[in-house]
Amino acid sequence: MTARVLTPETLRNIVLVSNPAITPDGGKILYTVARINIDADTYESSISLLDVATGFEEPLQQGPSDSCPIPAPNGRHYVFIRRVERDRKQRGQPGLELRFASIDRPGASRLIARVHGLVSVSWSPDSLRLAAAIPVGLPDEDVKVVETLPVWFNGKGFIYKTQVKPFIVDVYSGYMEEIKLDDVKWMQVADIAWSPDGRKIAVTVSRVMEKPYLRDLYVYYLDEDRAELVAEKLSGFGEIVWSPDSRYIAYLGHRRERGFATHNKILVFDTEDRGSEPECLTCSLDRNAVNTANSDVRFSSCLKKLQWTRKGILFVASDHGRAPLYSVEPGSEPTIVIDPGEGVVDEFSATPDGARIAYTRMTATEPREVYVSDGGNARRLTRHNDTWLSRYKLSKPEKFVFKASDGVEVEGWILRPPEGVEEKGWVLYIHGGPKTMFGYGFMHEFHVLAGRGYTVVYTNPRGSDGYSEEFADIRCRYGERDYQDLMEAVEYVIERYRLPRDKAAVMGGSYGGFMTNWIIGHTDLFKAAVTMRSISNWISMYGTTDIGWYFVEDQICCTPWRNFEHCWEKSPLKYADRVKTPTLIIHSNEDYRCWLDQALQLYTALKLHGVETRLAIFPNENHDLSRSGKPKHRVKRLQLILEWLDEHLAGKKEEEKAGREAGNA
Numbered sequence: 001m002t003a004r005v006l007t008p009e010t011l012r013n014i015v016l017v018s019n020p021a022i023t024p025d026g027g028k029i030l031y032t033v034a035r036i037n038i039d040a041d042t043y044e045s046s047i048s049l050l051d052v053a054t055g056f057e058e059p060l061q062q063g064p065s066d067s068c069p070i071p072a073p074n075g076r077h078y079v080f081i082r083r084v085e086r087d088r089k090q091r092g093q094p095g096l097e098l099r100f101a102s103i104d105r106p107g108a109s110r111l112i113a114r115v116h117g118l119v120s121v122s123w124s125p126d127s128l129r130l131a132a133a134i135p136v137g138l139p140d141e142d143v144k145v146v147e148t149l150p151v152w153f154n155g156k157g158f159i160y161k162t163q164v165k166p167f168i169v170d171v172y173s174g175y176m177e178e179i180k181l182d183d184v185k186w187m188q189v190a191d192i193a194w195s196p197d198g199r200k201i202a203v204t205v206s207r208v209m210e211k212p213y214l215r216d217l218y219v220y221y222l223d224e225d226r227a228e229l230v231a232e233k234l235s236g237f238g239e240i241v242w243s244p245d246s247r248y249i250a251y252l253g254h255r256r257e258r259g260f261a262t263h264n265k266i267l268v269f270d271t272e273d274r275g276s277e278p279e280c281l282t283c284s285l286d287r288n289a290v291n292t293a294n295s296d297v298r299f300s301s302c303l304k305k306l307q308w309t310r311k312g313i314l315f316v317a318s319d320h321g322r323a324p325l326y327s328v329e330p331g332s333e334p335t336i337v338i339d340p341g342e343g344v345v346d347e348f349s350a351t352p353d354g355a356r357i358a359y360t361r362m363t364a365t366e367p368r369e370v371y372v373s374d375g376g377n378a379r380r381l382t383r384h385n386d387t388w389l390s391r392y393k394l395s396k397p398e399k400f401v402f403k404a405s406d407g408v409e410v411e412g413w414i415l416r417p418p419e420g421v422e423e424k425g426w427v428l429y430i431h432g433g434p435k436t437m438f439g440y441g442f443m444h445e446f447h448v449l450a451g452r453g454y455t456v457v458y459t460n461p462r463g464s465d466g467y468s469e470e471f472a473d474i475r476c477r478y479g480e481r482d483y484q485d486l487m488e489a490v491e492y493v494i495e496r497y498r499l500p501r502d503k504a505a506v507m508g509g510s511y512g513g514f515m516t517n518w519i520i521g522h523t524d525l526f527k528a529a530v531t532m533r534s535i536s537n538w539i540s541m542y543g544t545t546d547i548g549w550y551f552v553e554d555q556i557c558c559t560p561w562r563n564f565e566h567c568w569e570k571s572p573l574k575y576a577d578r579v580k581t582p583t584l585i586i587h588s589n590e591d592y593r594c595w596l597d598q599a600l601q602l603y604t605a606l607k608l609h610g611v612e613t614r615l616a617i618f619p620n621e622n623h624d625l626s627r628s629g630k631p632k633h634r635v636k637r638l639q640l641i642l643e644w645l646d647e648h649l650a651g652k653k654e655e656e657k658a659g660r661e662a663g664n665a
C-alpha cells in the first residue's frame with residue numbers, strides 16, 4: 001500500500017491559526033482561524049473565542065475575511081479587521097474595514113473606519129479610542145507620475161503617493177484626527193503605542209525618503225497637543241512598548257552596527273531623561289530578538305512582538321532554529337519563560353500582570369496551535385490540525401551539526417521520505433534573507449518534496465539568523481563563506497547519510513535563489529536547480545526594487561557608481577556562461593522585492609548558453625507566492641517543482657521519451 005503523504009493539494013487541509021490575543025483578566029483568548037480554499041482560490045478567515053478555563057470555543061465573527069482581533073483594556077470590547085471584496089468599479093475604494101464589537105455578542109460588529117491598510121493599532125487605557133498608524137494616499141489611476149522613493153513595495157503595489165500617518169480614532173463615533181509630529185513632511189509610521197497613564201502616544205517614524213530604514217522616536221503629549229523627539233536614527237524592526245509606569249519606552253531594533261545583519265535588540269529609553277543613552281537589555285544574549293524561522297503556513301497577525309508586563313518585557317528570539325519566549329527587565333538578563341522544545345513560539349500576548357500568556361507554537365511536523373501558559377504550566381488549547389495530520393505520514397527531520405573548514409559549527413536538518421515512499425534523490429534547500437533561519441517552523445513544501453521521494457537537506461550557513469551577530473554578518477562577501485558552508489554541508493550529508501552524489505538538486509528563494517544561481521555558476525554537482533524569486537544581477541537590483549538601493553549598498557558593498565566591478569563580481573549573471581545545470585526559474589510578475597527582470601536576465605542568459613531552462617511567471621503574485629499566494633498558484637508552483645525534479649532526478653523525461661519511441665516503433 002502506498003503511504004498517504006502530503007501533496008501540493010494537501011495545502012487545503014492546513015488550518016492556519018494566528019493572533020492569539022488574551023483578554024486582560026486572562027479568561028479568554030480571541031484568535032483568527034483561516035482555511036485555504038483551493039476551489040474558490042481564497043483564504044477564508046474567521047475569529048474564534050476560547051474560554052481558557054474550560055477550553056470551550058465559540059465563533060465570534062464568521063468571516064469569510066475577518067482577522068486580527070485586538071481586545072480592549074476593559075476586557076469587554078475588541079476591534080478587528082474585515083477585508084471587503086471590491087469589483088472593478090470600486091477600484092481605489094478602501095479594501096479594509098476596521099470594526100468594533102463586544103466579546104459577549106457573537107456576530108455583531110460596527111464599522112469604525114474604511115482604510116486601505118492598517119500598520120499598527122493601540123488602545124487607549126479607557127477603551128474609548130485607538131492610536132492607529134494608517135496608510136493614506138493612492139497612486140494615479142492611469143499614468144503614474146512619480147516623485148518619491150520607492151515607486152512600489154512588495155505586497156502593497158504602487159506606494160509612491162502613500163504615507164503612513166498617526167491618527168487618534170474614536171471607536172464609538174469613528175471620528176479620526178491626525179497626530180501632528182513637528183517638522184515631519186514625509187512619513188512612514190512603523191509603530192504607535194498609547195501609554196498606560198493615557199497621557200502620551202509614542203510613535204516610531206521614518207522621515208527620510210532615501211533612508212527609510214532610519215526611524216525616529218517621538219512622544220506626543222495629548223494634553224498639550226505637542227510632540228517631542230526622543231531619539232533619532234534608530235533602525236531595525238521599530239516596534240515600541242511603554243513601561244507600566246508610563247516613563248520608559250522599549251524599542252525593538254538597533255543602530256545598524258552591522259547594517260542589515262544587526263540583531264534586533266530591546267533598547268529602553270527614559271522619556272524623562274532626554275538624551276540619555278538607552279539601556280540595551282538583550283545585548284548579552286547575542287540573538288535576534290524576533291522570530292525569523294521560515295514557515296509557509298502562517299496567516300496575518302496584528303499582535304505586537306514586544307509586551308511590557310508587570311513581570312518584565314516579553315519577546316521571542318531566534319535561537320538555533322528554535323524560538324523561545326524570553327522575559328527581561330531593566331538591569332537584568334533575559335530568561336526563557338516559554339521553552340517550545342523543538343519548536344517555535346510564533347506569536348504571543350500576555351495579561352498586564354504577566355501571569356498568563358497565550359501563544360501559538362509550531363514544530364516541523366505540526367502547524368500552529370494555540371497554547372496558554374500560567375507561570376510554567378503550558379497547556380495546548382486547540383487541535384485544529386490533529387485529525388487530518390493523523391491520517392498522513394510525515395517524517396520527522398533529523399538535526400545534524402558539522403564543523404566547517406574554518407572550525408565554526410554549522411547546523412542543518414535532513415527530512416527523509418516517509419516510510420514506504422520510494423527514494424528518488426535529494427534536494428539542498430536554501431532559505432532567504434539571508435538573515436532568517438531554518439529549523440522548527442512547519443514547511444508544507446518540505447513534506448511535499450519528501451512525500452514525492454526527495455530527501456530535503458536544509459541548513460543555516462553563515463549569514464543565517466539564530467546565532468551570533470557575527471555569524472549573520474556576510475556583508476560584502478556574498479558567495480564566499482556562505483557558499484563554502486553550503487558545499488561543505490553537501491559533502492557532509494553525502495558521506496554521513498549515504499546520499500547519492502548523482503541525484504542531487506539545489507533550490508531556494510530570494511537570497512536562497514541568489515545562492516542557487518551562484519551555485520550553478522560555480523559547480524556542476526547538481527543535476528537540477530530550481531531558483532525562485534531570485535537575484536541574478538545586483539546592478540539592476542539596485543534601481544528596480546522596493547529596498548534595492550540601500551539593501552545592495554549595505555549587503556554587497558557597492559552601487560552602480562561605487563565599486564561597480566564588485567556589484568558585477570557578486571552577480572550570478574556574470575557566471576551564467578559557465579552554467580550546465582538544468583534550471584527551473586519561478587518568479588512572480590508583481591515581485592517588487594526582487595523584480596521580474598532578475599528572472600528574465602537569467603532565463604535569457606541560460607537559453608543563449610544552451611542550458612535546459614524553463615521559466616514560470618506567476619501573474620498577480622508577489623515575493624510571497626510560496627507563503628501567501630493564491631491557493632491555486634501555490635499548488636501549481638509545487639507541481640512545477642515536482643515535475644522538474646521528476647524529470648531530472650527520477651528520469652521521468654527519459655522514461656516518457658523511451659515510451660514515446662516504443663509507441664512509435
Ligand SMILES: CSCC[C@H](NC=O)C(=O)N[C@@H](C)C(=O)O
Pocket residue numbers: 431432433434436509510511512533545547548551593594623
Ligand atoms: C533585496 S531582496 C534581498 C533578499 C530578501 N531579503 C529581504 O527581503 C530575502 O531573501 N527575503 C527572504 C526573507 C524570502 O523572501 O524568503
